[in-house]
Amino acid sequence: MIPNLQLTEDGRLRHLLTLEGLPARILTQILDTAESFISVAEREVKKVPLLRGKAIFNLFFESSTRTRTTFEIAAKRLSADVVNLNIATSAQSKGETLLDTVANLSAMQADMFVVRHASSGAPHLIARHVAPHIHVVNAGDGRCAHPTQGLLDMFTIRHFKGDFHNLRVTIVGDLLHSRVARSQIHALTTLGCPEVRVVAPRTLLPRDVSSLGVHVHHRMETGIRDADVIIMLRLQNERMQGALLPSAGEYYKHWGLTPDKLRWARPDAIVMHPGPMNRGVEIDSEVADGKQAVILPQVTFGIAVRMAVMSILAGN
Amino acid sequence: MNLPTPDELLDKLAAQMLPLMRSDCAFLGIHTGGVWVMDALAERLGADVPRGVLDIAFYRDDFSRIGLHPEVKPSRIPFEVENRHILLVDDVLYTGRTVRAALNLIFDYGRPAAVRLAVLADRGGRELPVCPDFVGAMLYMADDEHISLVREEDGRLHWVLKQRPVA
Numbered sequence: 112m113i114p115n116l117q118l119t120e121d122g123r124l125r126h127l128l129t130l131e132g133l134p135a136r137i138l139t140q141i142l143d144t145a146e147s148f149i150s151v152a153e154r155e156v157k158k159v160p161l162l163r164g165k166a167i168f169n170l171f172f173e174s175s176t177r178t179r180t181t182f183e184i185a186a187k188r189l190s191a192d193v194v195n196l197n198i199a200t201s202a203q204s205k206g207e208t209l210l211d212t213v214a215n216l217s218a219m220q221a222d223m224f225v226v227r228h229a230s231s232g233a234p235h236l237i238a239r240h241v242a243p244h245i246h247v248v249n250a251g252d253g254r255c256a257h258p259t260q261g262l263l264d265m266f267t268i269r270h271f272k273g274d275f276h277n278l279r280v281t282i283v284g285d286l287l288h289s290r291v292a293r294s295q296i297h298a299l300t301t302l303g304c305p306e307v308r309v310v311a312p313r314t315l316l317p318r319d320v321s322s323l324g325v326h327v328h329h330r331m332e333t334g335i336r337d338a339d340v341i342i343m344l345r346l347q348n349e350r351m352q353g354a355l356l357p358s359a360g361e362y363y364k365h366w367g368l369t370p371d372k373l374r375w376a377r378p379d380a381i382v383m384h385p386g387p388m389n390r391g392v393e394i395d396s397e398v399a400d401g402k403q404a405v406i407l408p409q410v411t412f413g414i415a416v417r418m419a420v421m422s423i424l425a426g427n
Numbered sequence: 428m429n430l431p432t433p434d435e436l437l438d439k440l441a442a443q444m445l446p447l448m449r450s451d452c453a454f455l456g457i458h459t460g461g462v463w464v465m466d467a468l469a470e471r472l473g474a475d476v477p478r479g480v481l482d483i484a485f486y487r488d489d490f491s492r493i494g495l496h497p498e499v500k501p502s503r504i505p506f507e508v509e510n511r512h513i514l515l516v517d518d519v520l521y522t523g524r525t526v527r528a529a530l531n532l533i534f535d536y537g538r539p540a541a542v543r544l545a546v547l548a549d550r551g552g553r554e555l556p557v558c559p560d561f562v563g564a565m566l567y568m569a570d571d572e573h574i575s576l577v578r579e580e581d582g583r584l585h586w587v588l589k590q591r592p593v594a
Contacts, residue, residue, distance in 0.1 A: 150501040156535035159485035426494025
């Protein structure tokens with residue numbers, strides 16, 4: 112990963128590819144700017160004219176309804192023109208390379224690409240080859256990063272908890288395959304969170320997990336004890352077939368967040384989930400719909416955070 | 428240049444505005460200097476008039492040249508704009524571009540009955556057809572002179588004059 116690819120020579124954000132290596136001042140600028148976009152959504156006209164005349168292409172090589180929709184809404188609220196491309200069913204299936212696809216779209220006067228790809232590093236590859244005025248936003252690549260999800264999670268934590276300096280944050284679930292968790296850990300560490308814990312069965316932890324600066328737990332009781340924030344990760348169904356886990360029922364019993372387990376955390380702890388949820392697998396319905404859950408505010412904040420990212424990029 | 432103090436100008440401005448105050452009025456101050464002027468005017472004109480804050484960063488016409496302002500603040504309009512008589516307040520009126528942006532911002536909240544513009548100082552140099560309704564003082568300044576309002580910790584306002592290169 113080359114962190115400098117995403118910064119200009121004078122240290123401003125040019126592309127958003129990963130939160131790894133981004134300084135706290137840029138993360139904070141994005142969160143502060145997002146704060147101002149929240150109020151735009153409460154108005155009669157939920158649009159500002161910032162990106163009028165700009166063309167934003169959503170390139171989703173892997174499907175994701177929620178992420179694509181929130182990027183689309185964010186771009187439209189900035190008055191940009193949005194083009195959604197479902198690449199799985201288009202030119203790539205006819206054999207066109209990724210860079211040829213991007214070159215063709217650039218020839219259609221694109222100003223920004225929002226890229227979701229199953230392969231780690233695909234947005235970086237695009238960022239290295241686009242013209243200087245074009246910006247690239249990573250909307251999730253392989254197991255690597257999902258920076259806007261990480262940012263909206265930080266926005267949510269800051270919104271409910273004020274700041275990061277006295278917080279104990281626990282991330283529970285499939286860290287091995289999660290690009291979301293990596294982005295969250297980088298952001299939390301950069302923003303000064305003193306204690307980040309991860310809880311997962313050994314088979315779902317990456318080998319380098321301790322090098323990320325987190326405390327590793329295998330049992331929920333120790334992992335979420337006195338936590339201020341609990342982030343549940345989605346357990347992807349296909350992991351069941353890979354012999355990484357015995358069964359969904361077994362997973363729920365040990366690592367699913369139930370009202371009983373939630374009592375180990377602080378009474379004012381918030382529960383987050385990047386979605387889509389598997390009720391009865393990683394999270395109990397009573398918790399998901401309970402008063403400590405902030406899962407739907409996460410979605411709302413995601414629009415403001417993506418507006419902030421796109422407007423900062425387009426102006427740099 | 429011998430400048431009247433902001434306090435003197437606030438008294439003048441309030442005296443001009445007083446006869447036009449009505450029950451369906453509301454203040455909107457432009458961040459940041461305009462908000463200070465608005466708060467000081469409200470003290471003189473009746474503190475029960477609703478007040479809102481505008482940050483015009485999302486409406487600036489130089490976004491494509493200089494990008495997004497790094498410290499944009501949320502706009503807050505805690506009242507219905509529809510059919511309201513808005514008193515738009517800023518510290519210094521110059522090119523008129525800020526007022527243009529503020530008008531567009533206001534209309535995204537609703538259709539006001541009227542918008543009147545009150546400024547502590549008008550330094551000329553308009554680039555858009557904008558004319559204030561209430562003015563504390565007309566200032567005659569060279570293009571390379573920059574004037575801004577500053578608020579001390581105790582709340583007192585004063586002017587700061589600087590030379591700067593012509594853009």
